[in-house]
Amino acid sequence: MKRTSFEERGARDWVEFENMLQKLESQKGQPVADPERLPGLFRQACSDLSLAEHRVYGKSLTERLNSLVIRGYNLIYKPSRPLAEGMLTFFGRTFPRSVRAHARLFWLNMLLFWGGFLAMVVSVQSDPIWVQSVLGQEEMLALDVTWGERAPTDAVRDEFQSDFIMFCMYVYNNISIDFMTFAGGILFCLGTIFFSVFNGIHLGAATGYVHHACRPDTFYSFVAGHSSFELMALVISGTGGMLLGLSILKPGRHTRRQALVEAGRTSLPLILGASCMTFVAACIEGFWSAQPLDPIIKYSVGIFFWILLIAYLVFAGRGGIPRSHDGH
Amino acid sequence: MELTNREERLDTQQRIELAEGVNISLRVAGLPVRFLAYVIDYLICGGIILGAAFVLSIIGIATGSFGMVGIMLLLWFIVRWFYNVPFELGKRGATPGKRAMKIRVMQTTGTPVTVGQSLVRNLLRFVDEMPTFLATFPLVPTYLFGSVAIVCGKRFQRLGDLAAGTIVIYDDERLPAASTLHVPTASSSPPSPAQGAYAQPQPQPPPIPPQPIPPRFPLHREEQVAFTGFRERLPLWSEARRMEIADHLTPLTGKTGPAAVDEVINIGAWLDETR
Numbered sequence: 001m002k003r004t005s006f007e008e009r010g011a012r013d014w015v016e017f018e019n020m021l022q023k024l025e026s027q028k029g030q031p032v033a034d035p036e037r038l039p040g041l042f043r044q045a046c047s048d049l050s051l052a053e054h055r056v057y058g059k060s061l062t063e064r065l066n067s068l069v070i071r072g073y074n075l076i077y078k079p080s081r082p083l084a085e086g087m088l089t090f091f092g093r094t095f096p097r098s099v100r101a102h103a104r105l106f107w108l109n110m111l112l113f114w115g116g117f118l119a120m121v122v123s124v125q126s127d128p129i130w131v132q133s134v135l136g137q138e139e140m141l142a143l144d145v146t147w148g149e150r151a152p153t154d155a156v157r158d159e160f161q162s163d164f165i166m167f168c169m170y171v172y173n174n175i176s177i178d179f180m181t182f183a184g185g186i187l188f189c190l191g192t193i194f195f196s197v198f199n200g201i202h203l204g205a206a207t208g209y210v211h212h213a214c215r216p217d218t219f220y221s222f223v224a225g226h227s228s229f230e231l232m233a234l235v236i237s238g239t240g241g242m243l244l245g246l247s248i249l250k251p252g253r254h255t256r257r258q259a260l261v262e263a264g265r266t267s268l269p270l271i272l273g274a275s276c277m278t279f280v281a282a283c284i285e286g287f288w289s290a291q292p293l294d295p296i297i298k299y300s301v302g303i304f305f306w307i308l309l310i311a312y313l314v315f316a317g318r319g320g321i322p323r324s325h326d327g328h
Numbered sequence: 329m330e331l332t333n334r335e336e337r338l339d340t341q342q343r344i345e346l347a348e349g350v351n352i353s354l355r356v357a358g359l360p361v362r363f364l365a366y367v368i369d370y371l372i373c374g375g376i377i378l379g380a381a382f383v384l385s386i387i388g389i390a391t392g393s394f395g396m397v398g399i400m401l402l403l404w405f406i407v408r409w410f411y412n413v414p415f416e417l418g419k420r421g422a423t424p425g426k427r428a429m430k431i432r433v434m435q436t437t438g439t440p441v442t443v444g445q446s447l448v449r450n451l452l453r454f455v456d457e458m459p460t461f462l463a464t465f466p467l468v469p470t471y472l473f474g475s476v477a478i479v480c481g482k483r484f485q486r487l488g489d490l491a492a493g494t495i496v497i498y499d500d501e502r503l504p505a506a507s508t509l510h511v512p513t514a515s516s517s518p519p520s521p522a523q524g525a526y527a528q529p530q531p532q533p534p535p536i537p538p539q540p541i542p543p544r545f546p547l548h549r550e551e552q553v554a555f556t557g558f559r560e561r562l563p564l565w566s567e568a569r570r571m572e573i574a575d576h577l578t579p580l581t582g583k584t585g586p587a588a589v590d591e592v593i594n595i596g597a598w599l600d601e602t603r
Contacts, residue, residue: 003600025419046350053351056549058556058600069352070438074421077439168398172405179409183454186487187473191455244491257490264448264491271451 017041093317095273109238120204134205147214167286185241192241221295224302229281240270368425452488540598559596
């Protein structure tokens, strides 16, 4: 068959297909006369493209069919995403499962973070020089102002507005740190290791300094409530980041490219869950932690949240028949 | 369309096989066009932030409250990490900057990106944009890491693209509309004003009509496409350029200058008409 007769025979279908695509692609999503014809027209365009390529009907025709096929493919294979059910499955099953699935990396990150943290807290008992050199003059001054002997004993903030600002600050700052810890992993784990160790040492130094030089009661009763979610989220973000980096360092049977894509998929639940945990922490830290309550209440709530979080990560989503695939 | 050694090809076509068993080709977008798209998006983000800061500070002054600072922080957080996500999941698969440059984001399989992929590639932007200056408010990224990754890979993927399994390709809007299905061949009228931009100096109309002659040498599939393509694109070139291209074939055709051009056109015409 000659090219011109091939074009004449196909043109009507192609034009109809293209008009249909145009309507469906438009921002408002105009109604189409008979949508059930779309798959048929799409398959027709696919087979025409194959024929045109095989018979070498020239670039302009194949390019045109190529573009029709791509546009149709994109429309037909557009993923649909039911949000509410997805969230339920995610928090009930996917997230805690994927933390457990990478338990070894999780413990490695625990070590990276808590190692530095505890080292700082312990070192301050014998010699405060380490903590002082980590924090520096300005930061120690700031800690003195907030937690020092002359700082107000209870509520640091008194009105809702400043609560809200602090909440936003925690969302902005702490979730960004989660994201950076995760993303840094792609640099052969180095970014993740840096952020985990750095944050461990830095937070440990601040804790040690306050314990040593300020009024620790106010500090501990402030951090008790949100500490579980915030700190564990950091460790879990790090686990995700390490997954990315290790996929490049140790791709196993895949090519590095495939391993990385796979790691991107498996680590996504970790960073999403971690950022949600940090969000919860920001809510607690912003609106509750500074409330003028009895420290005993704050400590008990803090311990309750730690137990709740550990129980969630250990037990949630065990057993039962999965309703949908994990780690989409 | 096979070529004996695909590594030697210079174009940016990516062949992808769909579930329907058909091969499509995608043209991946390189560094310069992605850079321009990014600049546009960067300016839009800056505009959003500055505009919001202006409006919110007026509201803040009018009501005497400081809560607007918090809203500003939230907005900056969202814009910084998630500006791209809703656009990439939209019908066009492209941010305003990418739309302006006629490129879009896709999976390497040729399908639109999923939520997860879009999140991964935008979270990893943090690494791609390294090293950054002034890492807090007026973020000035250099995109050194991302650029190196783009330049090194065959598919022009930055690190976020690699981890998410996505590519940035040229959108197809630029292809001819339905009315131009019958492309102008050598024998048709001189180029329309729309094509004039490509055709400087104004080309002479080619000798008409071509006398189809069979090639005196065997031609691969790819080479046949080159011959017919020469004929299709003829109106875009000046006479000198046509001769320059046709002269490359002198060892085969045994002709130079205008005669070589005619020869190539005639062979192309023969190929077009006999299939």
